Amino acid sequence: MRFMRLGEPGQEIPVAVDGDGRRLDLRPVTGDVDGAFLADGLGRAREAVEGGRLEPLAGAEGMRIGAPIARPMAVLCIGQNYAAHAAESNSPPPDVPILFFKHPNTVVGPYDDVAIPPGAETVDWEVELGVVIGRRARYLSSAEEASAHIAGYVTSNDVSEREYQSEHSGGQWSKGKCAETFNPVGPELVTADRVDPQDLRVWSRVNGEPRQDSTTADMIFTVAEIVRHLSHYVVLEPGDLINTGTPQGVALSKRFPYLRADDVMEIGIDGLGAAQRQRLVAARP
Known part of the structure; x- marks a missing residue:
């Protein structure tokens, strides 16, 4: 799977990128691509993408691209x-x-x-x-x-x-x-x-x-x-x-x-x- 975070610094929205390149709003699964999500949320994200339960993020193409992970601890x-x-x-x-x-x-x-x-x-x-x-x-x-x-x-x-x-x-x-x-x-x-x-x-x-x-x-x-x-x-x-x-x-x-x-x-x-x-x-x- 592929993940990105879009939006202004401190306000990034997590998205999953599907096989067609669509940027799907990941907020129904997680608030951010952070340590908690990476530890136990990847399977839930995969199921949501493959099950067609996520919608494309409106305006995604015009948004700033942030780092794909929230600020790491180290x-x-x-x-x-x-x-x-x-x-x-x-x-x-x-x-x-x-x-x-x-x-x-x-x-x-x-x-x-x-x-x-x-x-x-x-x-x-x-x-x-x-x-x-x-x-x-x-x-x-x-x-x-x-x-x-x-x-x-x-x-x-x-x-x-x-x-x-x-x-x-x-x-x-x-x-x-x-x-x-x-x-x-x-x-x-x-x-x-x-x-x-x-x-x-x-x-x-x-x-x-x-x-x-x-x-x-x-x-x-x-x-x-x-x-x-x-x-x-x-x-x-x-x-x-x-x-x-x-x-x-x-x-x-x-x-x-x-x-x-x-x-x-x-x-x-x-x-x-x-x-x-x-x-x-x-x-x-």
């Missing part, structure tokens, strides 16, 4: 999970998944503006496969068990400020990851039964020029292994978002300029809906 991120990206960062491939965090309020819609913090000079793009947790996960014993705790997948842009990440963080990365709007997500949440997470093309463009073009088959740690591993250090809750790393082709490589106001990012993952598009703007102090 946004967990895996660093340097593609060997070529680790190399362009002048780092060896990691032996275990590298974990850092983003603030949940970084999550915005896939076409919302991204705000450059005052004085920031090294803002970078990162297309990533986002994993959305569907069942509480703790101390999982296998990759197979981990896969059963995944609700679905999203396109995620782990926007970063590299100087904040490396020079201001005291050895941690999160200061470079947590600025407002620094995690556009969506446009769709696609349920796990419809996605092979290790066989997806991921790509990005800036101002229409190619930047990243890779595949999730090149991940060092698979999605299932990431979820299993993290469950031994943090209890994962329904609705939590995990960003699984980005491939080579970012500005940190020094092959491309960093982002400036009025630049446009486009990122996409095949099979997860339309491409994202964000304009860079100066943040208001």
Whole structure:
């Protein structure tokens, strides 16, 4: 199944997207695409769609597209999970998944503006496969068990400020990851039964020029292994978002300029809906 959230920030309406592309009002089933719905509502939503009990949302085509999940309790991120990206960062491939965090309020819609913090000079793009947790996960014993705790997948842009990440963080990365709007997500949440997470093309463009073009088959740690591993250090809750790393082709490589106001990012993952598009703007102090 495919889900979206439409409407102005804080007022998004949950919809299910059927096989004909119609955006069906999901409010008879749930008030939002949140952790509670992902934990026990997917079956009810499927029955409602297949039973023809949901009506198209009036005016849906003209509405803002929000992130397809309501604000998660946690946004967990895996660093340097593609060997070529680790190399362009002048780092060896990691032996275990590298974990850092983003603030949940970084999550915005896939076409919302991204705000450059005052004085920031090294803002970078990162297309990533986002994993959305569907069942509480703790101390999982296998990759197979981990896969059963995944609700679905999203396109995620782990926007970063590299100087904040490396020079201001005291050895941690999160200061470079947590600025407002620094995690556009969506446009769709696609349920796990419809996605092979290790066989997806991921790509990005800036101002229409190619930047990243890779595949999730090149991940060092698979999605299932990431979820299993993290469950031994943090209890994962329904609705939590995990960003699984980005491939080579970012500005940190020094092959491309960093982002400036009025630049446009486009990122996409095949099979997860339309491409994202964000304009860079100066943040208001």
